[in-house]
Amino acid sequence: MMVRARGASGGLTESALIERLKNVLAQQGAKPRGVRVGIGDDAAVVAPIRGSLVWTVDASVEGVHFDVRWLSPTDIGARSFHAAASDLAAMGARPVAALSSLIVPSRFDRRRLLELVQGQAEASRELGCPIVGGNLSRGGELSVTTTVLGAAERPLLRAGARPGDEVWLIGDVGLAGAGQLCLERRLAPRGRAAKAVATCIAAWRRPRALLREGRRLPGRAHAAIDVSDGLGADAGHVARESAVRLVLDEARLVRLLRSELVEACRVLDVAPLELALSGGEDYALVATGPARARGRGMRAIGRVERGSGVLLESNDGRRRDVAASGFDHFRGRT
Amino acid sequence: MMVRARGASGGLTESALIERLKNVLAQQGAKPRGVRVGIGDDAAVVAPIRGSLVWTVDASVEGVHFDVRWLSPTDIGARSFHAAASDLAAMGARPVAALSSLIVPSRFDRRRLLELVQGQAEASRELGCPIVGGNLSRGGELSVTTTVLGAAERPLLRAGARPGDEVWLIGDVGLAGAGQLCLERRLAPRGRAAKAVATCIAAWRRPRALLREGRRLPGRAHAAIDVSDGLGADAGHVARESAVRLVLDEARLVRLLRSELVEACRVLDVAPLELALSGGEDYALVATGPARARGRGMRAIGRVERGSGVLLESNDGRRRDVAASGFDHFRGRT
Numbered sequence: 001m002m003v004r005a006r007g008a009s010g011g012l013t014e015s016a017l018i019e020r021l022k023n024v025l026a027q028q029g030a031k032p033r034g035v036r037v038g039i040g041d042d043a044a045v046v047a048p049i050r051g052s053l054v055w056t057v058d059a060s061v062e063g064v065h066f067d068v069r070w071l072s073p074t075d076i077g078a079r080s081f082h083a084a085a086s087d088l089a090a091m092g093a094r095p096v097a098a099l100s101s102l103i104v105p106s107r108f109d110r111r112r113l114l115e116l117v118q119g120q121a122e123a124s125r126e127l128g129c130p131i132v133g134g135n136l137s138r139g140g141e142l143s144v145t146t147t148v149l150g151a152a153e154r155p156l157l158r159a160g161a162r163p164g165d166e167v168w169l170i171g172d173v174g175l176a177g178a179g180q181l182c183l184e185r186r187l188a189p190r191g192r193a194a195k196a197v198a199t200c201i202a203a204w205r206r207p208r209a210l211l212r213e214g215r216r217l218p219g220r221a222h223a224a225i226d227v228s229d230g231l232g233a234d235a236g237h238v239a240r241e242s243a244v245r246l247v248l249d250e251a252r253l254v255r256l257l258r259s260e261l262v263e264a265c266r267v268l269d270v271a272p273l274e275l276a277l278s279g280g281e282d283y284a285l286v287a288t289g290p291a292r293a294r295g296r297g298m299r300a301i302g303r304v305e306r307g308s309g310v311l312l313e314s315n316d317g318r319r320r321d322v323a324a325s326g327f328d329h330f331r332g333r334t
Numbered sequence: 335m336m337v338r339a340r341g342a343s344g345g346l347t348e349s350a351l352i353e354r355l356k357n358v359l360a361q362q363g364a365k366p367r368g369v370r371v372g373i374g375d376d377a378a379v380v381a382p383i384r385g386s387l388v389w390t391v392d393a394s395v396e397g398v399h400f401d402v403r404w405l406s407p408t409d410i411g412a413r414s415f416h417a418a419a420s421d422l423a424a425m426g427a428r429p430v431a432a433l434s435s436l437i438v439p440s441r442f443d444r445r446r447l448l449e450l451v452q453g454q455a456e457a458s459r460e461l462g463c464p465i466v467g468g469n470l471s472r473g474g475e476l477s478v479t480t481t482v483l484g485a486a487e488r489p490l491l492r493a494g495a496r497p498g499d500e501v502w503l504i505g506d507v508g509l510a511g512a513g514q515l516c517l518e519r520r521l522a523p524r525g526r527a528a529k530a531v532a533t534c535i536a537a538w539r540r541p542r543a544l545l546r547e548g549r550r551l552p553g554r555a556h557a558a559i560d561v562s563d564g565l566g567a568d569a570g571h572v573a574r575e576s577a578v579r580l581v582l583d584e585a586r587l588v589r590l591l592r593s594e595l596v597e598a599c600r601v602l603d604v605a606p607l608e609l610a611l612s613g614g615e616d617y618a619l620v621a622t623g624p625a626r627a628r629g630r631g632m633r634a635i636g637r638v639e640r641g642s643g644v645l646l647e648s649n650d651g652r653r654r655d656v657a658a659s660g661f662d663h664f665r666g667r668t
Binding site: 046049059101141157241 | 392437473484
């Protein structure tokens with residue numbers, strides 16, 4: 001490849017449009033190291049790499065994963081790229097390269113398409129993960145499908161958590177969920193709340209894949225996952241795959257909540273802890289590992305026990321199951 | 335990953351549907367060699383591989399690349415997989431693994447979704463290219479995006495054709511284009527023509543990526559491409575990237591046309607040669623290389639000269655430019 005195009009766009013011939021998109025992506029600078037053939041042939045060619053290949057694909061679909069009223073084309077491009085790359089962070093992998101497949105309706109004009117690709121290029125630069133090819137198709141509905149390839153000597157899985165491990169949180173949770181709620185409810189408060197709401201909305205619009213943080217996990221953590229569906233639900237995946245129970249410490253978790261989340265939740269009239277547990281799309285990381293191995297930015301929020309599920313334990317020792325918190329993408333919010 | 339699902343499908347919970355899809359894909363047999371983590375974690379993990387990575391993505395969109403009236407769900411799955419894998423054939427790469435990203439409207443019910451995945455699984459087995467993960471999203475329009483990873487010691491590019499090379503055709507051209515025309519025109523002839531039309535329609539419905547044939551090219555060919563847009567247009571890509579002229583020999587090309595194409599074209603009232611030059615989606619391969627290196631299944635249809643473009647030369651020495659034959663996906667048939 002590629003970027004190869006099928007069935008697309010407003011007056012431009014295939015080759016003219018692709019030339020423009022190539023130029024936007026080429027602002028990545030010189031041909032990245034290791035990329036032998038980038039955009040333009042039948043397939044991209046990447047020099048041999050050390051370690052196992054870690055490989056993931058993620059799609060962002062208009063009306064399902066984003067609302068074009070709330071996101072600029074650049075946001076859509078950057079956001080979808082970080083969402084895809086976040087899976088590499090969860091595996092402790094280093095990024096190698098990415099491919100982008102766009103389905104673009106004719107009403108999404110050339111200018112916006114170029115802005116979207118600009119957003120992808122920005123994210124790609126920020127994460128050190130060059131876009132080496134892709135595919136462009138016409139279609140009735142905008143979607144961005146990003147495939148990301150990484151490498152790791154010892155990829156971290158969801159399985160591997162052991163009784164006695166601590167549970168670590170890397171990054172923030174709840175902000176993006178609060179931001180989305182603020183947009184849905186068209187909140188426009190003033191003063192301090194305005195800044196908090198803006199921070200939450202920015203967290204939703206422009207999440208950041210924690211690749212650098214993820215790469216510090218192998219050798220320390222036993223298991224990891226990224227929080228795309230909500231802390232409760234994603235911790236639940238680790239518990240299930242590792243056949244253990246995760247017990248989250250309510251007091252510790254509350255202490256870690258960002259003040260902007262607390263402030264925005266006051267305006268939203270929602271409990272910050274609930275959003276922290278059930279709000280997705282922050283792309284924080286949750287890992288488990290022995291206390292002695294905990295490193296910078298890994299904040300203990302609980303422990304691993306024998307058993308199953310994810311329990312939230314309050315100061316008085318009461319426990320409630322929170323693995324079901326979060327978003328089941330088939331059924332809606334549970 | 336994965337197969338992870340977002341925003342999807344008819345009553346089934348995410349996990350129940352994914353379990354079913356995993357089972358369909360698992361009929362691939364035991365976990366394929368080299369696949370360390372398949373469906374179910376944040377990303378797939380593939381054991382270290384030798385050689386450069388050859389990597390491509392292709393999307394099939396309902397109403398753009400296929401019409402659901404003409405294809406069963408199984409056809410859609412198999413066809414999209416072969417179309418994506420064909421890029422590996424063109425690079426002379428061996429397949430390593432694939433990821434599938436599906437966007438599925440709610441009207442496309444669970445039964446058909448499972449059939450579609452069955453079609454992908456069939457193609458994956460046939461080509462020895464295991465599907466190790468994917469993504470499932472709800473959306474308004476059915477699309478299948480397939481990412482295929484391969485490896486090659488010396489990947490073949492479009493650039494590399496040299497004056498003095500022969501032009502080789504591997505596989506058939508024109509059949510799929512004729513098949514699509516027969517479907518569009520709702521042709522249902524009797525007798526010998528019926529068999530020819532059925533062959534053409536089958537070529538369009540169930541193309542085959544020539545991976546085995548492609549792997550015989552490195553060491554023999556200097557350049558290669560797969561014919562997705564039409565022989566004229568795709569030969570044009572080789573000419574442009576290699577900065578040479580390809581001269582196709584009309585008499586040789588006509589001799590190679592399949593009798594079923596000739597027969598179907600009689601019913602269609604179309605010149606078989608025109609369909610051979612402009613009909614896409616057969617996924618034949620075109621390569622160039624020195625005559626002494628030509629191997630089994632590589633049929634000489636012309637030669638490479640200094641110059642530019644793709645010319646068709648008739649017996650009396652007349653030449654016409656055919657690089658523009660084929661499908662510009664932005665503008666329609668040219």
